[in-house]
Structures are given as structure tokens and as C-alpha cells.
Amino acid sequence: MKKILIMAILFGQFAHAQFKSEDEVTFIASGGNTNKKTYDFASRNSYKWETNTLTFNGTYSYGESDDEVDDENWSALLRFDHVLSKKVDIFVADLFESDRFKGFWARNNIDVGFKYKFIDEDKFKMLAELGYRYTRENFVQNEPDNHEQKLRLYYEVSKELRKGVTARYWLEYIPSVQHSENYIINMEPSIRMLINSTFSLKAGVLWEYENQPVEERDQHDYKTTISLLANF
Numbered sequence: 520m521k522k523i524l525i526m527a528i529l530f531g532q533f534a535h536a537q538f539k540s541e542d543e544v545t546f547i548a549s550g551g552n553t554n555k556k557t558y559d560f561a562s563r564n565s566y567k568w569e570t571n572t573l574t575f576n577g578t579y580s581y582g583e584s585d586d587e588v589d590d591e592n593w594s595a596l597l598r599f600d601h602v603l604s605k606k607v608d609i610f611v612a613d614l615f616e617s618d619r620f621k622g623f624w625a626r627n628n629i630d631v632g633f634k635y636k637f638i639d640e641d642k643f644k645m646l647a648e649l650g651y652r653y654t655r656e657n658f659v660q661n662e663p664d665n666h667e668q669k670l671r672l673y674y675e676v677s678k679e680l681r682k683g684v685t686a687r688y689w690l691e692y693i694p695s696v697q698h699s700e701n702y703i704i705n706m707e708p709s710i711r712m713l714i715n716s717t718f719s720l721k722a723g724v725l726w727e728y729e730n731q732p733v734e735e736r737d738q739h740d741y742k743t744t745i746s747l748l749a750n751f
Contacts, residue, residue, distance in 0.1 A: 536568035543721070545746040557582040557590065559744060570602040592618035600634070608634040610650070621740075622733025625657040630671060641679075648673035652693065658733060668696040683713035704728040711748070721746045
């Protein structure tokens with residue numbers, strides 16, 4: 520009887536939950552003087568119930584140039600959001616990254632902060648996030664792990680330009696609390712065109728800047744993509 524009661528309570532809690540999934544795939548191939556192939560995969564999943572949202576995102580990128588691997592990285596994000604009011608949410612997240620071509624095998628980022636929604640309409644959204652980040656890095660070279668405290672500031676705006684066409688821009692600034700010269704800036708402008716109720720096309724430019732990269736690597740990285748997205 521107790522098991523039945525517990526199952527009934529759990530079912531009641533999640534009966535009205537909303538699950539959303541969006542998957543993105545990009546493939547680029549070029550030939551001639553240079554043979555290059557690039558594969559990008561991304562999956563964004565959220566589970567929402569009452570005033571809570573659990574999010575799990577994953578990305579994987581792989582690239583070859585003249586049969587030599589020159590790009591391989593992946594990331595996994597687990598995040599929990601809780602609504603405090605119509606405008607304010609709080610969140611905690613764990614982002615795990617790996618990119619050996621940037622000089623690190625693993626970068627674990629633990630975030631806690633809040634989100635403020637300036638505008639939250641169906642066709643126009645604007646929000647900002649402010650939080651604290653603790654980062655641990657494991658480098659490709661035989662060096663001690665790096666532990667660092669950071670801040671994270673995030674801004675995003677999206678607007679429906681016309682039916683089925685939406686423009687979006689986000690900017691992320693991550694400065695170190697301990698070393699002012701160490702900071703990261705990421706941003707991406709993009710536009711999405713709806714094909715039908717399930718599929719859409721996305722064109723965007725992802726730009727990443729790290730002021731003090733690992734092992735004196737390049738400070739800038741950018742990627743221009745045209746992707747197919749599927750929403751479920």
C-alpha cells in the first residue's frame with residue numbers, strides 16, 4: 520500500500536511535466552587543394568515541472584584536414600533552475616568540457632547564480648545571468664591541475680523578425696577573480712528559419728576569445744555554421 524501511495528504522489532508531481540528536446544547536426548566537407556571535413560552535433564534537453572527545470576545539454580565536434588585530425592572537443596552540461604518570481608530564477612550547473620587542441624583534457628565548471636528576465640514574451644525575449652564559477656582544469660601537458668574562482672556574466676536577446684524567422688544573440692563574459700588578466704569572452708549571433716513543426720535551419724557564427732590561452736595557443740576561435748535542427 521505504501522508503494523502504491525508513493526507512486527501516486529510521484530505521478531502527481533510529474534504528470535504535468537514538460538519535456539523538450541532539440542538536436543542539431545552540421546556537416547561540412549571541402550575538396551581540391553585541401554580536403555577538410557567537419558562534424559558538429561549538439562543536443563539540448565529540458566524537463567520542466569512546477570517551478571523547476573532540469574536541463575541536460577551535450578555537444579561534440581570533430582574535424583579533419585588532409586586526413587589529419589585538427590579539431591575534437593566535447594561538452595556536457597547539467598543544470599537546475601528554480602523560479603523565484605516572474606522575473607527572477609536561481610540556478611546551479613555543472614559544465615564539463617574537453618578540448619585537447621586548446622590544451623586541456625578536462626575543464627570542470629561549477630556555477631551558481633541567478634537569471635533576470637527583462638522581457639519574456641513569445642516573440643521577444645531578453646535576459647541576463649550573473650553567477651559565481653569554480654573551475655578545475657586538467658592540462659594536456661604534464662602540469663599540475665589549475666583551480667580558479669571566476670565570475671560569469673551572460674546576456675541573451677531573441678526576436679521573431681517575421682513568422683518562422685527568429686534572430687538570436689548571446690554574449691558571455693567570464694573573468695577570473697584571482698587574476699584580472701585572465702578572462703574569456705564567448706558570443707554568437709544566429710538566425711533560425713522554420714521549415715515545419717519539427718525541423719528548422721540555423722545559420723550562426725560562434726566566436727570565442729581567451730585572453731590567456733593554455734600553452735600560448737591562439738586567443739581567437741570562430742566557427743561559421745549552417746545547421747539542421749530537430750525539435751521534439
